[in-house]
Amino acid sequence: MKLTIDHADLAAAVSYAARSLPARPPIPVLAGLLLDATGDRLRVSAFDYEVSADTSAPAAVTENGRALISGRLLSDIVSTVRGDVHLELRGPRLVLKAGSARFILPTLPLEEYPALPEPGATAGTLAGPAFAEAVAQVACAVSRDESLPILTGVGLRHDSEAATLTLYATDRYRFAVRTLPWKDADLADTSAVIPGRALTDAAKATADDTTVDLALPTGGSGLFTLRSEHTTTTIRALEGELPKYDALFPTEFAHTATVEIAALKAAAQRVALVSTKKDAPIKLTFTADSTLVLEGGTDDDAQAVDNVDTSLTGGELTIAFNPAFLLDGLSALTAESVQFDFTSPTKPAVLRGHGSDDQALRYLLMPIRLSS
Incomplete structure (x- = not known):
């Protein structure tokens, strides 16, 4: 194997394949990236019996060939060099040259590397x-x-x-x-x-x-x-099935509120700062005067209160959520405002982008019961 390849092309290919390298490979060869130079392209692959990644990049190939190289080491090297990269297989070693740098890398046994799975037909x-x-x-x-x-x-x-x-x-x-x-x-x-x-x-x-x-x-x-x-x-794929979601999402609601996402995220992050426990709830009170009051902390620890504007139908409501789960849902939405749909303070709430259709993200969030 002998070739020259643009650094950016090699870096992109190695980065893509290296995503699938196992952290703890069951056998040593699975820690390797498979390099296959044929025609005018360099193919880079990784496989751990569960996930395979295969990509290719244009290259000036003067000798076809294959080599199996430590993926982490190759990735580290490629991230530090610049300019055209020259690869040449010399017996059990791969020589990599880029600019003034020269590396001699041991290869892993190709004969022990498993064949990549056959991809499925496009659906x-x-x-x-x-x-x-x-x-x-x-x-x-x-x-x-x-x-x-x-x-x-x-x-x-x-x-x-x-x-x-x-x-x-x-x-x-x-x-x-x-x-x-x-x-x-x-x-x-x-x-x-x-x-x-x-x-x-x-x-x-x-x-x-x-x-x-x-x-x-x-x-x-x-x-x-x-x-x-x-x-x-x-x-x-994993064996088994996830719970059916159709019946979990309510279709009728007693309360609906709309809040600007950026303002709510900022307030929730501030209020959550006083929580001494990772899953300590923050309390949300939607008031009749179009204010959402956020409260965090306990009587024995630090406390925080903040508020943002909201629009509300269905009467006042107080509910509590895990702040991390609430922020995850807000961050996943792409709209400017979030619509909260509630059935009661003890039942799951539905978050969605305000004005979004049924195909947009819906986020069902379990509340945390507040102690009386």
Whole structure:
């Protein structure tokens, strides 16, 4: 293998593939990035049996060849050099030259590296920025508790009759749902749960691509595929199903309030500063004079009070939330104002962008019961 490649192209390819490198590889070769120089492109791949990432970049290849190199080391090196990068495989070593720098890197045994999984057939295409935004919006509700693996995933549900793809996630304390139109999907009704962290990384990496192709797990394949012009990611789906969200979201409400998101976030962050416990609630009181009063802290500790303007229908209401969960929901919304829909102070509230349609983000948030 012998080639010259622009530094920016190599850095982008290595960065994309390195996202899938396992933190604790089950076998040493899975810590490597597979370099495959053929024709006029350099292909860079990573695989850990659950997630594969494969991308390519233009290169001046004078000798075709393959090499398996420590991914973390290569990533660190590429991030520090500039100018054209020259790669040459010399026996069991890869020589990397860039500017005045020269590195001699040991290779890992190619024969021990597993074959990458076959990507699924494309079911439909979405705009890259729209898909990345939808994934990021629902990912805020993904659980970080590995003892319940299914809750660490993002659900994908295709409805062929409605021609939509719905993304959803929950950690039992909140539920985020976002729907995208998917009119060109050639796929029957299906659903799958994809590991949230891997899906978020893959979607973020293709956020600047005009379009992305999706393949949902079908026929027992168990693989989700996200593909753009020069990148392909496969992710093994989680076993099981997330709770059904349709029945969880109320359709009738006793109270509705609208608040400017920027002002509410700033006030909530200030009030939360006095909380000595991570999950200590902040109390929200929506008053008849169009004021939302936020209170935090306890009688025995520091206390804080702030207020913002609101519009309210349905009468005064006092409710309490985990401040981190409230801020996550507010940050995920793209509108200027949030609409709160309430049934009662002890039942979940629904947050959505004011004036948004049913396909926009809906965020169901459990309240915290206040002690009397």
